[in-house]
Amino acid sequence: MKYMLLIQSDESGYAKMSEEAMGKLMGAYGQFAEEIQSAGACIAGHRLQPTQTATTVRVRDGKTLTTDGPFAETKEQFGGYYLIEAKDLDEAIAWAAKVPTAEYGSVEVRPVWEM
Secondary structure: OEEEEEEEEHHHHHHHOOHHHHHHHHHHHHHHHHHHOOOOEEEEEEEEOHHHHHHEEEEEEOOEEEEEEEOOOOEEEEEEEEEEEOOOOOHHHHHHHHHHHHHOOEEEEEEEOOO
Protein backbone atom coordinates (compact mmCIF):
# COMPACT_ATOMS: atom_id res chain seq x y z
CA MET A 1 0.00 0.00 0.00
CA LYS A 2 1.21 3.51 -0.75
CA TYR A 3 1.50 6.13 2.01
CA MET A 4 2.43 9.81 1.99
CA LEU A 5 4.73 10.99 4.75
CA LEU A 6 3.94 14.72 4.95
CA ILE A 7 6.75 16.58 6.73
CA GLN A 8 5.82 19.68 8.71
CA SER A 9 7.86 22.03 10.87
CA ASP A 10 8.29 25.70 11.76
CA GLU A 11 10.43 26.81 8.84
CA SER A 12 11.54 29.98 10.66
CA GLY A 13 13.76 27.76 12.83
CA TYR A 14 16.02 26.94 9.89
CA ALA A 15 17.16 30.56 9.56
CA LYS A 16 18.29 30.45 13.21
CA MET A 17 20.26 27.20 12.80
CA SER A 18 24.03 27.29 12.86
CA GLU A 19 25.89 25.94 9.85
CA GLU A 20 26.94 23.00 12.01
CA ALA A 21 23.35 22.19 13.04
CA MET A 22 22.12 22.52 9.44
CA GLY A 23 24.94 20.25 8.27
CA LYS A 24 23.99 17.68 10.90
CA LEU A 25 20.32 17.82 9.83
CA MET A 26 21.17 17.45 6.13
CA GLY A 27 23.46 14.54 7.01
CA ALA A 28 20.62 12.87 8.91
CA TYR A 29 18.35 13.33 5.89
CA GLY A 30 21.05 11.85 3.64
CA GLN A 31 21.28 8.77 5.86
CA PHE A 32 17.48 8.44 5.99
CA ALA A 33 17.20 8.76 2.20
CA GLU A 34 19.87 6.09 1.72
CA GLU A 35 18.13 3.73 4.16
CA ILE A 36 14.60 4.11 2.74
CA GLN A 37 15.85 3.83 -0.86
CA SER A 38 17.99 0.78 -0.07
CA ALA A 39 14.95 -0.88 1.49
CA GLY A 40 12.99 -0.26 -1.73
CA ALA A 41 10.30 1.61 0.20
CA CYS A 42 10.76 5.08 -1.34
CA ILE A 43 8.77 5.85 -4.48
CA ALA A 44 9.42 9.62 -4.47
CA GLY A 45 10.34 12.41 -2.13
CA HIS A 46 11.03 16.13 -2.43
CA ARG A 47 11.85 19.10 -0.26
CA LEU A 48 9.70 22.15 -0.95
CA GLN A 49 10.76 25.79 -1.33
CA PRO A 50 9.82 28.07 1.63
CA THR A 51 6.20 29.15 2.07
CA GLN A 52 6.85 32.66 0.73
CA THR A 53 7.19 31.04 -2.72
CA ALA A 54 3.74 29.39 -2.46
CA THR A 55 0.58 30.45 -4.27
CA THR A 56 -2.87 29.26 -3.20
CA VAL A 57 -5.48 28.83 -5.97
CA ARG A 58 -9.25 28.84 -5.51
CA VAL A 59 -12.05 28.91 -8.07
CA ARG A 60 -15.18 30.77 -6.99
CA ASP A 61 -18.13 31.42 -9.30
CA GLY A 62 -15.99 30.36 -12.25
CA LYS A 63 -13.22 32.87 -11.45
CA THR A 64 -9.70 31.79 -10.57
CA LEU A 65 -8.43 33.57 -7.46
CA THR A 66 -4.83 33.42 -6.30
CA THR A 67 -3.30 34.35 -2.95
CA ASP A 68 0.39 34.59 -2.18
CA GLY A 69 1.53 32.04 0.36
CA PRO A 70 -0.04 28.92 1.80
CA PHE A 71 -3.67 28.90 2.89
CA ALA A 72 -3.31 27.08 6.21
CA GLU A 73 -2.78 29.28 9.24
CA THR A 74 -0.52 27.24 11.45
CA LYS A 75 2.83 27.46 13.21
CA GLU A 76 4.14 24.53 11.19
CA GLN A 77 4.53 24.52 7.43
CA PHE A 78 4.46 21.68 4.91
CA GLY A 79 8.09 21.33 3.93
CA GLY A 80 8.32 18.13 1.93
CA TYR A 81 7.14 14.58 1.53
CA TYR A 82 8.02 11.00 0.85
CA LEU A 83 5.73 8.73 -1.13
CA ILE A 84 6.44 5.23 0.14
CA GLU A 85 5.33 1.65 -0.28
CA ALA A 86 4.66 -0.13 3.01
CA LYS A 87 2.93 -3.40 3.88
CA ASP A 88 0.67 -1.67 6.44
CA LEU A 89 0.20 1.42 8.61
CA ASP A 90 2.59 0.14 11.26
CA GLU A 91 5.42 -0.07 8.74
CA ALA A 92 4.57 3.41 7.39
CA ILE A 93 4.64 4.81 10.94
CA ALA A 94 8.03 3.17 11.52
CA TRP A 95 9.42 4.97 8.45
CA ALA A 96 7.80 8.26 9.54
CA ALA A 97 9.49 7.98 12.94
CA LYS A 98 12.87 7.87 11.16
CA VAL A 99 12.32 11.15 9.27
CA PRO A 100 14.73 13.59 10.97
CA THR A 101 12.10 16.37 11.22
CA ALA A 102 9.95 14.09 13.41
CA GLU A 103 12.29 15.03 16.29
CA TYR A 104 11.16 18.69 16.31
CA GLY A 105 8.22 18.92 13.88
CA SER A 106 5.70 16.33 12.75
CA VAL A 107 5.21 13.77 10.01
CA GLU A 108 1.64 13.05 8.97
CA VAL A 109 1.12 9.54 7.60
CA ARG A 110 -1.72 9.25 5.14
CA PRO A 111 -2.72 6.33 2.89
CA VAL A 112 -2.89 7.12 -0.82
CA TRP A 113 -6.33 6.64 -2.34
CA GLU A 114 -5.59 4.47 -5.35
CA MET A 115 -7.85 5.29 -8.30
